[in-house]
Amino acid sequence: MDQMLTVFVAVAERGNFTRAAEEMHMTQPAVSQYIQTLERTLGTKLLDRSNKYVRLNKAGEIVYHHAREILGLYTRMQGLVDDLMHTASGNLNIGASYTFGEYVLPRLIAHLRKQFPRIQPSITIGNTKEIAELVAGHELDLGVVEGEFSHEKLEIGHLAEDSMVVIVSAGHPLSRQARWTVKDLSEETWIIREKGSGTREAAEKMFAEFQFYPASIMEFGSTQIIKESVEAGIGISLLSSWAIRKELSLGTLRTIQIEGLPFVRKFSVIKQAAPFQTKAMEIFMEILRDHAAQTENEGSR
Incomplete structure (x- = not known):
């Protein structure tokens, strides 16, 4: 049964008998035979087929969902047994x-x-x-x-816990100030992650706590791009201390200490x-x- 499910999952994910056969180093007739045997065993068709596509029908969606879980459990069982011997x-x-x-x-x-x-x-x-x-x-x-x-x-x-800190470029005026005000922060261009990101959530929380919202915001979908943009002096940001270790050690980024920060996640x-x-x-x-x-x-x- 596990081989039938493995073949079925491969066909469902590739949407094509030929590609599934190539991936599993089998012939296409052998793949078709496994699918037919599984359908006979379950007493229902699982795939809608035409010359252009292979798609899961409603029964196929149910079998696909459970097949992935069954195969995951089977792999785990094998690993546990192997651990007894090796x-x-x-x-x-x-x-x-x-x-x-x-x-x-x-x-x-x-x-x-x-x-x-x-x-x-x-x-x-x-x-x-x-x-x-x-x-x-x-x-x-x-x-x-x-x-x-x-x-x-x-x-x-x-x-573990992760600290969220405000970062600026090494040459930014804020990096040389002893004190910062909410006005200083609100006047900066902030570079933040997209909505739905945990890092964006932390930034929104900080804005709410300090009761300001930046006049200028740039939204990027990558922490790496944000770091490089801050290094280039485009703006400032709030990022994880884990994410900026290398840049801090190289001196290309600096953190600024603000009362009430860092936030902890x-x-x-x-x-x-x-x-x-x-x-x-x-x-x-x-x-x-x-x-x-x-x-x-x-x-x-």
Whole structure:
């Protein structure tokens, strides 16, 4: 059954029997046979087919949704059994929200790979809701997300805190001032993330707390572009301290100290509420905890 489901998922996602066959190193007739056998087993057609397309019908959508979850559970089961006989190895599917995934996770993965080269990590970046649903659907082993929330299928634990700081270019007049006023901030061009971003949320919260809204705003969809724009003197911004470590060490960006800042965002780790977990997952959870403890120690100095 697992092979039938694997073939079915490949056809559904590629929308084409030929492409699915090529990906799975099978012949097209063999792929067609698996689909026909699955449809006979379930007693219904799952795909609408024509010369131009292959699409899921209503029954197919139900089977596709559950097939992905079943295959995720099957892979997890295999990993747990393998762990009884071997050292930590296998796939580890990690999800993360943007800031943690882009600026913290790569260092942790490098550490993991150095110590345990047989573990094969993959990373999915998305917003908190997207990552939570993928973990709940067994498509990811664990996730690191912003904020605190509840989910009936997930085990959620506090991981770390992230400071949001105001940044300016090294040559900006504000970087040389001892004091700043709300008027100073309101007159600057602010470069902020798009709506729906956690970083944008923090900026909006800051504007509300200080009771001002910038006269000039530029909205960019990438933290990297915002950093480079601030470096170039286009404007100022509010970003995660995790995201600007390199620029601070190089001296291309500076933070300005303002009463009431930095804002603190909480990050949580989410995983299936299951009695067993793979060695690979146990090891990575330990790496996450060590990083969180180190970050907390650095913040208290």
